[in-house]
Amino acid sequence: MKRVAAADFVVVLVVVSLLAASPASAASQRVIGSPDISVSSPDGTLETQTAQPLTVVLTNNGDIQAGGNSAYEDEVRAAQDVQVRVLENRIDAPITVRTGTLSLGSIPNGGSARPQFEIEVGDAEPGTYRIPVQVRYDHAQSIAYGPGEETERTTDEDEHVEYVTVRVEDRPRFAVDAAGDNAVVAGDTGDLAVTLSNTGTREATDARVSLTANSPGIFFGTADNPSQSISVRVSSLGVGETTNVSVSTGARGDVSPGSYPVVARVAYENANGVTERSNALQTGLVVRPEQSFSLEDVTTTAFRVDESEARIRAQVVNDGPAHARQVVVGLDDAAPFTVTSGEAAVGDLAPGESAPVSFTVQIPADVEPGSNSLGFGVEYENADGDVRRLSAPIRQSVEVGAERDRFRVVDVATSVTPGGSDELAVDLRYVGDEPATHASAKLFASDPLSSSDDGAYLGTIDPNETVTATFQVSASGDALNKSYGSSVEVTYDEPDGDTRYSGSLSLGVAVGESSGGLPLLPLAAVGIALAGGAAVVYTRD
Numbered sequence: 001m002k003r004v005a006a007a008d009f010v011v012v013l014v015v016v017s018l019l020a021a022s023p024a025s026a027a028s029q030r031v032i033g034s035p036d037i038s039v040s041s042p043d044g045t046l047e048t049q050t051a052q053p054l055t056v057v058l059t060n061n062g063d064i065q066a067g068g069n070s071a072y073e074d075e076v077r078a079a080q081d082v083q084v085r086v087l088e089n090r091i092d093a094p095i096t097v098r099t100g101t102l103s104l105g106s107i108p109n110g111g112s113a114r115p116q117f118e119i120e121v122g123d124a125e126p127g128t129y130r131i132p133v134q135v136r137y138d139h140a141q142s143i144a145y146g147p148g149e150e151t152e153r154t155t156d157e158d159e160h161v162e163y164v165t166v167r168v169e170d171r172p173r174f175a176v177d178a179a180g181d182n183a184v185v186a187g188d189t190g191d192l193a194v195t196l197s198n199t200g201t202r203e204a205t206d207a208r209v210s211l212t213a214n215s216p217g218i219f220f221g222t223a224d225n226p227s228q229s230i231s232v233r234v235s236s237l238g239v240g241e242t243t244n245v246s247v248s249t250g251a252r253g254d255v256s257p258g259s260y261p262v263v264a265r266v267a268y269e270n271a272n273g274v275t276e277r278s279n280a281l282q283t284g285l286v287v288r289p290e291q292s293f294s295l296e297d298v299t300t301t302a303f304r305v306d307e308s309e310a311r312i313r314a315q316v317v318n319d320g321p322a323h324a325r326q327v328v329v330g331l332d333d334a335a336p337f338t339v340t341s342g343e344a345a346v347g348d349l350a351p352g353e354s355a356p357v358s359f360t361v362q363i364p365a366d367v368e369p370g371s372n373s374l375g376f377g378v379e380y381e382n383a384d385g386d387v388r389r390l391s392a393p394i395r396q397s398v399e400v401g402a403e404r405d406r407f408r409v410v411d412v413a414t415s416v417t418p419g420g421s422d423e424l425a426v427d428l429r430y431v432g433d434e435p436a437t438h439a440s441a442k443l444f445a446s447d448p449l450s451s452s453d454d455g456a457y458l459g460t461i462d463p464n465e466t467v468t469a470t471f472q473v474s475a476s477g478d479a480l481n482k483s484y485g486s487s488v489e490v491t492y493d494e495p496d497g498d499t500r501y502s503g504s505l506s507l508g509v510a511v512g513e514s515s516g517g518l519p520l521l522p523l524a525a526v527g528i529a530l531a532g533g534a535a536v537v538y539t540r541d
């Protein structure tokens with residue numbers, strides 16, 4: 001409690017004596033008093049090696065030396081323009097004050113104020129400490145008043161220092177530090193590892209470390225069984241001792257990249273067997289962008305309608321951010337094609353690395369030429385050996401060309417003439433990608449041409465090989481000297497055993513001119529007629 005200063009007491013005596021000696025009227029009155037501000041703190045316990053608030057309570061229980069008007073009594077007991085600060089240089093402890101002088105305005109008689117200071121407590125030994133608090137304020141010391149008189153006020157200023165007592169207890173204190181990069185890829189899981197230290201003055205027994213993530217999408221455990229918090233038991237942790245705590249954590253695929261807070265608290269038993277809890281300890285989890293892959297240098301071979309072995313080649317690239325093990329690329333969405341070889345295993349890929357992949361599909365005959373979109377899925381193992389799969393396939397557009405005949409007519413040769421027969425040789429080039437087996441050709445001749453031998457066996461034909469199909473062809477007597485349209489169709493087997501048809505291959509068959517002279521049959525008829533006439537003449541003679 002504050003006591004009236006000696007100077008104030010003298011002033012009061014002088015004022016009273018002057019009043020006694022003054023011939024003032026009986027109606028004149030004077031109220032004399034002052035504030036009486038005491039200081040205390042509800043924060044009786046401080047924690048070492050932490051930043052924490054220190055609350056100071058200022059309570060005003062003013063004094064009255066000469067009473068009178070109640071309003072004036074309240075006025076002389078009120079503290080005006082109150083300012084308070086903690087005197088750091090007088091503290092006999094490793095305590096740093098981060099808050100300067102605070103202005104509180106006025107505190108009426110019977111009132112109080114609760115200013116709060118931010119302090120940092122260092123490695124203080126357990127025990128009690130006195131915190132000096134300086135208080136300064138103005139107040140009305142006396143008020144003279146009376147009927148017909150002007151009210152007069154005498155003011156004064158007061159400044160004094162009081163102490164609040166705090167205690168640093170003998171107890172465990174804790175700190176957490178990251179023990180790794182504590183990073184996970186969005187849509188994946190990983191480990192959150194921290195080092196827990198006892199920085200206090202007493203061993204912690206039967207401790208349990210609880211970790212809590214309050215950010216949506218951040219979880220502990222597995223993606224199938226996620227939890228917002230997790231706890232790990234630590235049997236004991238001595239003074240100055242550290243231990244590593246590691247838990248499984250993860251982030252949903254829709255979590256944005258960034259750093260997310262994780263709150264750690266330690267529950268332990270005190271000397272009396274009562275469970276106590278530490279303040280919140282902050283650590284964090286870094287979420288990296290979702291793992292991604294891409295396809296580059298995409299090429300296609302034989303990507304045409306009615307192809308049984310159309311091939312796609314590309315480079316799969318690990319776009320990061322993590323190392324991917326046992327990468328497998330699959331052709332998942334190939335409609336309207338039929339996948340014949342749809343999976344490519346490429347092994348491990350570090351961020352930025354690539355590897356070749358290849359797939360084959362069958363393109364049915366009823367597919368329309370044009371652009372088609374294919375979906376490629378990627379499966380891989382993360383750092384923990386857990387199998388992961390891209391949440392969405394890689395889309396790739398490919399162009400389908402029109403159907404192509406695998407045989408082409410490259411030459412036609414014959415010496416057939418009107419009314420005659422001759423061999424017809426048709427040279428065929430095979431432009432397919434795989435050998436054709438059991439190939440045979442059939443001739444379809446049109447008037448005035450006909451064929452008595454319209455089939456030719458060709459056997460096995462390799463890609464880009466040219467073979468000759470030979471037929472027997474005849475031309476009617478009224479055939480003209482020109483080319484007549486005909487066609488050839490080739491039947492063959494593919495390597496998978498399917499039988500295919502080339503379709504109608506058009507060709508022109510040229511009918512040549514006759515060799516000259518009268519025709520043999522007419523000449524023979526004339527000769528017979530002449531011989532008959534000669535016989536008749538001879539008989540008549």
